[in-house]
Amino acid sequence: MLTLNSLxxxxxxxxxYTLALxxxxxxxxxxxxxxxxxxxxxxxxxxxxxxxxxxxARAAISDDQIKAAPRxxxxxxxxxxxxxxAQLKNGTPFTFDEESSAVYDVVAxxxxxxxxxxxxxxxxxxxxxxxxxxxxxxxxxxxxxxxxDRLEALFTAGVDIxxxxxxxxxxxxxxxxxxxxxxxxxxxxxxxxxxxxxxxLIQVNTDLPMTVNRIIHLAxxxxxxxxxxxxxxxxxxMVEENNWVEFKLFPLYSPIALIAEGTAEYGAELNFxxxxxxxxxxxxxxxxxxxxxxxxxxxxxxxxxxxxLGNASNEAARRYLDGRASKSETIxxxxxxxxxxxxxxxxxxxxxxxxxxxxxxxxxxxxxxKSYVESKAGSVEEKWKxxxxxxxxxxxxxxxxx
Ligand SMILES: [Zn+2]
Numbered sequence: 001m002l003t004l005n006s007l008x009x010x011x012x013x014x015x016x017y018t019l020a021l022x023x024x025x026x027x028x029x030x031x032x033x034x035x036x037x038x039x040x041x042x043x044x045x046x047x048x049x050x051x052x053x054x055x056x057a058r059a060a061i062s063d064d065q066i067k068a069a070p071r072x073x074x075x076x077x078x079x080x081x082x083x084x085x086a087q088l089k090n091g092t093p094f095t096f097d098e099e100s101s102a103v104y105d106v107v108a109x110x111x112x113x114x115x116x117x118x119x120x121x122x123x124x125x126x127x128x129x130x131x132x133x134x135x136x137x138x139x140x141x142x143x144x145x146x147x148x149d150r151l152e153a154l155f156t157a158g159v160d161i162x163x164x165x166x167x168x169x170x171x172x173x174x175x176x177x178x179x180x181x182x183x184x185x186x187x188x189x190x191x192x193x194x195x196x197x198x199x200x201l202i203q204v205n206t207d208l209p210m211t212v213n214r215i216i217h218l219a220x221x222x223x224x225x226x227x228x229x230x231x232x233x234x235x236x237x238m239v240e241e242n243n244w245v246e247f248k249l250f251p252l253y254s255p256i257a258l259i260a261e262g263t264a265e266y267g268a269e270l271n272f273x274x275x276x277x278x279x280x281x282x283x284x285x286x287x288x289x290x291x292x293x294x295x296x297x298x299x300x301x302x303x304x305x306x307x308x309l310g311n312a313s314n315e316a317a318r319r320y321l322d323g324r325a326s327k328s329e330t331i332x333x334x335x336x337x338x339x340x341x342x343x344x345x346x347x348x349x350x351x352x353x354x355x356x357x358x359x360x361x362x363x364x365x366x367x368x369x370k371s372y373v374e375s376k377a378g379s380v381e382e383k384w385k386x387x388x389x390x391x392x393x394x395x396x397x398x399x400x401x402x
Pocket of ligand 1: 227260261264
């Protein structure tokens with residue numbers, strides 16, 4: 001007798017109830033290119049029902065299946081996260097760490113304020129001028145702002161070079177493509193909307209000026225070998241070859257997001273050595289922006305130190321969402337410990353309010369992907385191989401622990 005594989009049934013349930021949560025919280029479903037009627041049928045389902053059905057589907061996966069099949073482990077983690085996210089929406093209190101553990105399968109490391117102060121002390125002599133250090137950093141970086149009418153051209157040039165370099169190591173479908181759109185009024189700097197069939201819409205937020213040295217990072221993160229490539233490879237391997245319906249869906253608040261953000265962040269580092277990046281910036285991007293490249297290296301050095309403050313966002317979000325710091329205290333703390341301008345600190349807090357513990361996916365994800373890839377590979381070619389295999393697998397964050 002022919003029966004539907006039990007994991008296929010679990011997968012269908014997972015997709016349907018994730019879509020149901022997406023009907024309640026529109027941010028939840030980042031991409032869906034499965035049967036359109038499933039989306040229609042997902043309307044009107046309550047949070048209580050989603051919680052029960054997620055638990056039921058999770059219980060249908062046995063420990064033996066989890067041990068034997070990466071697909072089973074992936075579905076189990078995604079279902080546990082779906083249940084937790086629905087509970088959170090339904091008013092169940094979670095601390096920041098409980099939420100990140102239940103939804104993203106990780107807990108962000110906690111560093112004392114002295115850790116950030118140490119990085120800030122290294123930055124102090126490099127930031128001349130008047131005012132607080134955050135103001136001095138803002139004044140310095142504003143000299144490298146891209147004129148708004150040239151942003152799209154620079155970003156396109158960045159994505160093109162990132163794609164060319166990625167294709168040397170990762171074969172991509174011939175029809176893969178992307179489009180770029182400038183938008184405003186968002187809590188993020190840029191966003192990749194995957195549309196299926198190897199096509200992405202990459203949006204860039206123009207609310208805050210973008211400096212020329214961020215182009216390559218964002219182009220890699222959103223495009224190549226970041227989100228666009230990850231989604232394309234999952235569609236090719238998991239959907240077209242395996243016919244696994246759970247990969248026709250991308251829920252934002254779930255463990256797969258940590259893999260996505262971690263690989264996108266690390267992918268920028270893998271795709272460009274600091275020297276290669278500076279060469280491209282100096283030869284192409286600075287002239288396109290009408291900026292003098294003489295201080296490009298200095299800016300990149302400062303930015304590298306600034307990146308050491310990345311985890312400050314996790315800490316600020318933890319204190320704010322756990323009710324240990326008010327909004328104004330959090331904005332103030334970010335100015336002192338992350339050298340954020342008041343405007344950027346406010347944008348950060350809006351991000352925490354909107355996406356909550358999602359913030360951990362970036363720095364924690366990057367550190368996990370980096371140590372995973374680099375523990376398995378020595379040469380650049382090997383690193384790309386391990387990286388591409390990770391992007392083509394149903395990995396969960398705990399698989400990355402080395
Ligand atoms: Zn991202």
